[in-house]
Amino acid sequence: MLASEPLKECVEVYRITGRKVLAEKVYEIWVEAPHIARHARGGQFVIVRTGEGGERIPLTISAVRGGEIRIIFMAVGKTTHLLASLREGASIPDIAGPLGRPSDTRTHGTCVLVGGGVGTASLPLIADELVRAKNRVITIIGARNASLLLLEEELAGISDELIIATDDGSRGFHGFAADVLKIVLAREKVDCVWIIGPAIMMKITSNATRDPGIRTYVSLNPIMVDGTGMCGSCRVKVGGETRFACVDGPEFDAHQVDWDMLLQRQRMYIDEEREALEHYHHECSCRGGAA
Numbered sequence: 325m326l327a328s329e330p331l332k333e334c335v336e337v338y339r340i341t342g343r344k345v346l347a348e349k350v351y352e353i354w355v356e357a358p359h360i361a362r363h364a365r366g367g368q369f370v371i372v373r374t375g376e377g378g379e380r381i382p383l384t385i386s387a388v389r390g391g392e393i394r395i396i397f398m399a400v401g402k403t404t405h406l407l408a409s410l411r412e413g414a415s416i417p418d419i420a421g422p423l424g425r426p427s428d429t430r431t432h433g434t435c436v437l438v439g440g441g442v443g444t445a446s447l448p449l450i451a452d453e454l455v456r457a458k459n460r461v462i463t464i465i466g467a468r469n470a471s472l473l474l475l476e477e478e479l480a481g482i483s484d485e486l487i488i489a490t491d492d493g494s495r496g497f498h499g500f501a502a503d504v505l506k507i508v509l510a511r512e513k514v515d516c517v518w519i520i521g522p523a524i525m526m527k528i529t530s531n532a533t534r535d536p537g538i539r540t541y542v543s544l545n546p547i548m549v550d551g552t553g554m555c556g557s558c559r560v561k562v563g564g565e566t567r568f569a570c571v572d573g574p575e576f577d578a579h580q581v582d583w584d585m586l587l588q589r590q591r592m593y594i595d596e597e598r599e600a601l602e603h604y605h606h607e608c609s610c611r612g613g614a615a
C-alpha cells in the first residue's frame with residue numbers, strides 16, 4: 325500500500341491554472357486536482373468551498389485535461405461571485421469529488437444531448453463518453469441570445485451534429501431547445517436523451533420525450549450541502565420515492581421526477597441568499613474591490 329497517498333490527497337492545493345470569461349457572468353476555471361481528474365466521469369460534480377467557514381456549493385465537472393478539471397459557473401450569488409473573483413495562480417481551499425453517480429453512457433444508439441444556459445457545461449464529458457461508446461450524438465444547445473451560447477466549438481468537435489437555438493433568433497434556430505428536440509424526434513429514431521439546464525427548462529423539454537417513451541435523463545440541481553447523503557438537503561422525489569440527488573443522482577429519469585417539489589425546494593433560502601449577496605457586494609464596495 326502507498327502509505328503516503330492519502331496524506332498527499334489531504335494536503336492537495338487546488339491551484340487555478342486557467343480562467344476565462346465565457347459570457348456575461350459565466351466563468352470557466354481550470355483547477356489542478358489530480359485525484360479528482362483521475363476518477364471523474366461524465367455527469368459527476370464537485371463540492372467547492374471558497375474559504376474557511378464558507379458555503380459549500382456543487383459544480384459539475386465539465387472537462388478533464390491531465391490532472392486538471394474544468395468547472396464552468398454562472399455568478400449568481402455570494403459563493404459564485406467569490407469564485408469568479410479568483411484569478412489564475414490563486415488556490416481554492418477545498419474541493420471534494422468526484423461526487424454523484426456517473427451518467428449512463430453505455431451504447432444506446434442515437435443520443436440527443438440538450439443543454440440550456442450554463443447546463444451546457446455538463447455536456448462535453450458526457451458527449452465524449454457517448455461517442456467513445458459508439459453512439460451517434462446530436463447536441464442541441466439553447467440560450468437566450470447568441471452572446472450567451474457556451475462551448476459551441478468544443479461541442480461541435482465532439483458531436484456528430486450540433487444544433488443551436490436562441491430565444492431571440494440571434495443565432496441558429498429561432499426558438500427554444502425544446503422546439504429543436506421535437507424537430508429531431510420527428511426526423512429520426514432517437515434512443516436516449518439528456519436534458520441539462522434550469523429545472524423549469526428540464527421539466528418543459530422532457531415533455532417532448534414522454535409520449536414516445538424515450539429514455540430521458542435530467543440532472544437535478546436541488547440545494548446541496550455535504551454531497552455525501554448525510555444532510556438530506558438535496559431530497560427529491562422520483563417515481564414517488566424520496567431520493568438524495570447527491571448520491572442517488574444527480575441524473576434521474578425525467579418522466580419520474582416530481583418537478584413541483586424540486587422547484588419549491590430550490591427557492592427555500594431565497595431571502596437568505598439575497599441578503600448574503602447584498603452583504604458581499606457591500607463588503608466589496610467598502611474595500612474598493614470588484615464584486
Ligand SMILES: Cc1cc2nc3c(=O)[nH]c(=O)nc-3n(C[C@H](O)[C@H](O)[C@H](O)COP(=O)(O)OP(=O)(O)OC[C@H]3O[C@@H](n4cnc5c(N)ncnc54)[C@H](O)[C@@H]3O)c2cc1C
Pocket residue numbers: 369379380381382383384385395396397398399400401402403404405442445446544545546547548549574590591594597598601
Ligand atoms: C449537482 C449540481 C451541479 C451543479 N453544477 C453547476 C455548474 O456546473 N455551473 C453552475 O453555474 N451551477 C451549477 N449548479 C448550481 C450551483 O451550485 C449554484 O448556482 C450555486 O450553489 C449558487 O451559490 P451562490 O452562493 O453563488 O448563490 P446563492 O445566492 O446562494 O443561490 C442562488 C441559487 O443557487 C442555488 N443554490 C444555492 N446554494 C446551493 C447549493 N448549496 N446547492 C445547490 N444549489 C444551490 C439555488 O437555486 C439558489 O436560489 C449545480 C447544482 C447542483 C446541485
Ligand code: FES
Pocket residue numbers: 547548549550551552553554555556557558559568569570571
Ligand atoms: S447534499 Fe446532503 S444529503 Fe445530499
